[in-house]
Amino acid sequence: MADGLLLLGCGAFGRVHLRALATLGRGGEVVVHDPDPAMRAAAAAEFPGLRFAASVEEGLARCAAAIVATPVPTHAALAEAVLRAGRDLFLEKPAVETAAEAERLAALARERGRVAQVGLYFRFHPKARALRRFVLRGLFGPLHCLAARFSGLKRARGDSGALLNDAVHFADLLPWLAGLRVTGVFAQLADPLGRGREDLALIQLRFAGGAIGFIEAGCVLPGRWPDAVVPGAETRKEVILAGRDALAEIDFAAETFVLRRGRHRPAGNGAWLPEHGPREAVGVPAADPVRVVAAELSRFLACVALRRTPEADLHAGAVLPARLLDAARRSAQEGRMVSLEEAG
Template sequence: MNILQIGLGGFGKNHLRAWAQMGKIRDLRVVDLSEDRLGEARHLFGIAADRVGREYRPFLKDADVVDIVTPSDSHAALCEEALRLGKDVFVEKPMTMTSREAERLAAEVERSRRILQVGYYYRFHPIAQYVREQIRRGELGAIRCLSGRFMGFKRARTDVGVTHTDGIHFIDLFNALIGESPREVYALIRDHFGRGMEDFSIVLMQYPSGIVAQVESGYIQPGNWVDRVVPNAMTTKEITVVGDRKTIRADFEIDKVEQFEVRHELQNGIWAPVHGLCTSPRLRSVTPVELVALELEAFLKSVADRTSPDPNVVESGTKLANVMEAVYRSAKSGQAAAIQSADVQASSLASLIEAAPVGR
């Protein structure tokens, strides 16, 4: 199988390390605009000179699968070109910048019968797998609410705002955990840096079942731990899932899970907590590169089996793009925004971001 990776900047290096960990270097061609990054890849992983380059098209025709790890605003065009040439595609999140782009890719996937998987790697984390199984088995009881914090002092990405790079991870994860997409969002975002992209965000989501979720993200809030992906960063990446029988609190940065067996009962006219066991299951610790390898292995399995991947072009593509556009509509209007499909949402994401409030 011939694998083409497009992009070595930022997270692309972790993809390269993951392919190496999977024993796929001999199958790999790598493209990047930087000669320095290409030289480093050749030196560290022994990639032959004729398998690296600054232009992707000479390699694209012979590729079986394409791994796209480029700036977000280039994702849609690269995915569409690869799909039309009959290639299976893995693309880092977000899949597209707008819902209209997402709808076009979904249509192209259906037409071409190709595989397209989106890179939301927290779905593959042992913590997420554990929480998902606990919910599936009914161990938590009826789910009431979820909350997540993905934030910390770190460099601000230059292609998308913090909701679109960090908060979106937990929005996607929450959708996967409860098997629903939100019907309405209320969002507050701020652009303290004056870049035209938010650096602080709070998103409230209401689901059709009545479950409520909150996701906070930002570059300006302190984090608890040294980040394992971004240099010179202190971040917090934690979620809480509340059921009517048990609650789970999980920290992805230190691979810690706490499960509280607590419910409320009416006692003498007062709703009081009834405490049971508090447990902390030991789960496998994984590095960011191992997580990338897990999702790439799942992608290759979908390619081999010709089965729809998880996360796919609809659940983590079109539906998530609609959620993100609702986030920016809500931030612009100051009111809750219903989730709209691409055929009725005409505003571009860029214009919505530009109209959002600037912080002080």
């Protein structure tokens, strides 16, 4: 078996993977398969000498690992083909459409002894990683709120709605940041474009220990900043985290990270007043999509070389977020909070 890397899909984000692999010095190992001639032509124009495979089977025969960066409905079948061929797998988000599909893939990866990592972009963003370090050090004390926006004015993808395209990022990121398990989900979904998909999603979370969370996702809301991946799109990608001892705000699109330390304290007559210090700008380097994806792929390739299980494996990175989104769908249908135990 060859040692190459098979890239399945060279659309906009697939080409981000190609740029990331080039920065890692691994561009010469890549073989690409994409059935769309326009996508192949765009990739070949940007990467002269890029090698292509005529089929998935040919690509797998030439490579030891595969990156799946294709439309969401194709993920389950392609990931299964990669694992059954005995190849290691990097599966872009959202890994699959349902928790049941994720569980089948996780079981198959274990059965075949393959390294499998999900492309959870924000886990590898320097600002998210810095925030998690603060949480782990106890800077915030007990957490009481985590909120996130992944919304804006942008194209409505043909292969997915707001849950799988946008909300999935923070369905993973918020529990990861907090180190807390989600126990309940209440969601409202809307189809404002009338195309049969939820293009607006509002999700409330209940965490073990009592913290609450909120995720806003959609393509029909005002954006604030140009999207770094999709030309012409306006976006908001923001996280707020609040605890007893500190507050934090991250704007991933603007590359800002602000911290305020302090507590509310009793002031008599039942009132509590905030005693927080000034806003502190946390100095964390900016990171464009190529740098973040390069960090993801570097971790994947290291796990492949060492035969180690990635932190964002198919259970953590696919099964758990999918259960949360399954619960959001059920909640919207039934108009009630759904426990994660009910969702899987």
